[in-house]
Amino acid sequence: MSSSTSSDIVVRTKNLGKAYQLYARRNDWLKQVLFGWWKSFFKPFWVLRDIDIEVKRGESIGILGRNGCGKSTLLQVICGMTLPTHGELRVTGRIAPVLALGSTFDLELSGRENVMIGGAVLGLKRSEVLRKFESISEFAGIGDYMDQPVKHYSMGMRTRLAFSICAHVEAEILVVDEALAVGDAAFQRKCLDWIDSFRKTGTLLFVSHSMAEVRRLCTRAIWIEEGRIREQGDPSTVIRNYHRALLVEKDDIHRFSASE
Amino acid sequence: MPSVNVVNGKQIVVESAGPVQQLVRFVVKPFVRMWHHQDLIAAILRREMSERFKGSVAGWVWAVVAPLLAIAVYTFAFTTNLQLPLANSAMGPRVGYALFIFSGIIVFNFWAEMAFRAPMLLHEYTHFIKQTIFPSDMLAVISTLRATAYTVISVTVMLIFQLVATHTLPWTVVLIPLIFIPFIAFLIGMSWFLCAIGAFTRDAGYLMINIAPLFMFATPVFYPQSALPAPFDFWIYANALTGYVEVMRDIVLFGKLPNWHVYLWSLLTSVFTFYFGYWFFDRYRNVIVDVI
Numbered sequence: 326m327s328s329s330t331s332s333d334i335v336v337r338t339k340n341l342g343k344a345y346q347l348y349a350r351r352n353d354w355l356k357q358v359l360f361g362w363w364k365s366f367f368k369p370f371w372v373l374r375d376i377d378i379e380v381k382r383g384e385s386i387g388i389l390g391r392n393g394c395g396k397s398t399l400l401q402v403i404c405g406m407t408l409p410t411h412g413e414l415r416v417t418g419r420i421a422p423v424l425a426l427g428s429t430f431d432l433e434l435s436g437r438e439n440v441m442i443g444g445a446v447l448g449l450k451r452s453e454v455l456r457k458f459e460s461i462s463e464f465a466g467i468g469d470y471m472d473q474p475v476k477h478y479s480m481g482m483r484t485r486l487a488f489s490i491c492a493h494v495e496a497e498i499l500v501v502d503e504a505l506a507v508g509d510a511a512f513q514r515k516c517l518d519w520i521d522s523f524r525k526t527g528t529l530l531f532v533s534h535s536m537a538e539v540r541r542l543c544t545r546a547i548w549i550e551e552g553r554i555r556e557q558g559d560p561s562t563v564i565r566n567y568h569r570a571l572l573v574e575k576d577d578i579h580r581f582s583a584s585e
Numbered sequence: 586m587p588s589v590n591v592v593n594g595k596q597i598v599v600e601s602a603g604p605v606q607q608l609v610r611f612v613v614k615p616f617v618r619m620w621h622h623q624d625l626i627a628a629i630l631r632r633e634m635s636e637r638f639k640g641s642v643a644g645w646v647w648a649v650v651a652p653l654l655a656i657a658v659y660t661f662a663f664t665t666n667l668q669l670p671l672a673n674s675a676m677g678p679r680v681g682y683a684l685f686i687f688s689g690i691i692v693f694n695f696w697a698e699m700a701f702r703a704p705m706l707l708h709e710y711t712h713f714i715k716q717t718i719f720p721s722d723m724l725a726v727i728s729t730l731r732a733t734a735y736t737v738i739s740v741t742v743m744l745i746f747q748l749v750a751t752h753t754l755p756w757t758v759v760l761i762p763l764i765f766i767p768f769i770a771f772l773i774g775m776s777w778f779l780c781a782i783g784a785f786t787r788d789a790g791y792l793m794i795n796i797a798p799l800f801m802f803a804t805p806v807f808y809p810q811s812a813l814p815a816p817f818d819f820w821i822y823a824n825a826l827t828g829y830v831e832v833m834r835d836i837v838l839f840g841k842l843p844n845w846h847v848y849l850w851s852l853l854t855s856v857f858t859f860y861f862g863y864w865f866f867d868r869y870r871n872v873i874v875d876v877i
Binding site for chain 2: 345346354355358401404405406408409412413415416422429431433434438441444445446447448449450451
């Protein structure tokens with residue numbers, strides 16, 4: 326990484342593809358595990374195909390697309406949770422995923438205990454979490470509920486707590502997946518302000534169905550359709566074309582069936 | 586250097602290494618990862634420990650009462666009329682045989698807890714595995730450490746009972762870690778293997794529920810290995826638990842050093858299971874994320 330141009334690129338994908346293995350019968354996976362070297366027993370279901378993205382340090386990318394187009398899978402692949410089936414992927418820097426906020430919370434435990442576990446899962450040391458705890462609970466703004474079991478929380482409160490944990494990870498690359506949809510307007514503004522300040526130092530990958538958010542936060546937009554990049558570039562142009570397409574194309578019920 | 590570097594579904598390790606270096610890397614890898622994730626291990630372990638007795642008033646008292654109760658029942662259950670091992674020792678026949686069984690059951694229960702739980706382990710943590718960057722291989726370590734805590738309580742209860750009943754303990758009890766550390770490694774390796782299998786199919790869980798109780802009799806828990814007829818007293822060592830039970834009894838009850846062949850055999854099964862389990866888990870780790 327000697328040349329300055331390549332070190333500025335934090336995420337690079339080349340011809341990236343991801344296929345899930347669809348099995349006709351429930352137990353075909355066993356044959357696949359045992360005899361996979363001989364022949365394959367599954368039908369590949371391509372969720373992502375030919376994805377070429379280069380994200381430079383300090384950019385913020387908004388990812389658009391309809392449900393099931395592969396947006397979330399793309400983020401999961403970039404975060405390294407699941408491996409791409411082919412193509413190249415290079416990520417440089419500490420990455421923090423803000424996916425499905427709060428789904429990892431243990432409902433029986435208090436908010437405080439969940440902060441300790443959530444912080445550890447995101448790679449913080451225990452001492453770091455303890456040091457940042459005040460700040461986390463202040464950002465979440467849920468007051469005395471911090472010591473109540475999470476099962477008594479509302480959806481919005483869970484989102485608040487989860488987002489404030491993620492906001493304290495000190496990541497270089499932040500990957501946000503429709504995280505803000507549940508919070509109230511005031512909290513959304515707080516999060517957006519925080520993301521704004523984060524963008525000064527870090528790189529942002531952002532999935533949202535709110536065009537206003539994308540327009541406000543992103544320097545570039547990528548529109549994904551059926552696992553391929555349909556258009557990328559200036560946010561307002563991409564958003565306009567995306568909107569137009571949504572009006573023209575019906576909500577086709579056959580979208581999710583595996584073709585080919 | 587990129588933190589993630591994947592080409593065609595394979596992680597790329599940039600620096601090249603000779604076979605010796607690769608072997609060394611493989612050998613230290615599980616330990617490096619445990620060290621690296623120590624805070625995560627501690628956080629989840631803490632949660633798992635508190636979870637077990639959540640909502641009970643007595644809480645941790647149960648962890649002590651259960652082995653106490655067991656050892657009391659064994660003591661009263663076995664009559665002096667039977668020709669029992671340790672019948673002529675200073676401990677007295679009843680106490681001797683009760684301790685004999687109890688030491689076997691401690692080892693067996695430790696194993697059984699992992700055998701029952703491991704196949705479902707990854708399912709318990711699906712959210713973590715699918716939605717965060719989570720070191721799923723550490724789950725086997727965490728759950729084995731949790732079981733270790735309960736085993737330590739049982740062993741302590743047993744030693745106190747033995748001390749009260751016989752007013753003495755053999756010096757060899759200080760060697761207990763020498764058998765428990767390999768046993769823990771054995772169980773972690775087994776858990777890696779079982780939880781990887783269990784991620785693909787629930788059958789692994791059902792199989793273990795049916796098989797594990799049989800192992801109670803296929804392991805010298807109620808009888809000494811030496812009481813078996815000719816070919817079986819050797820082949821019983823194919824059940825790796827036999828060695829651990831025997832060494833445990835030698836150092837805690839009989840107060841003698843274990844037979845070196847048996848101890849080496851136990852070490853061998855431990856190291857093999859540990860690394861085989863890790864190799865197996867590592868091999869399927871990326872597939873597991875997609876099937877679970």
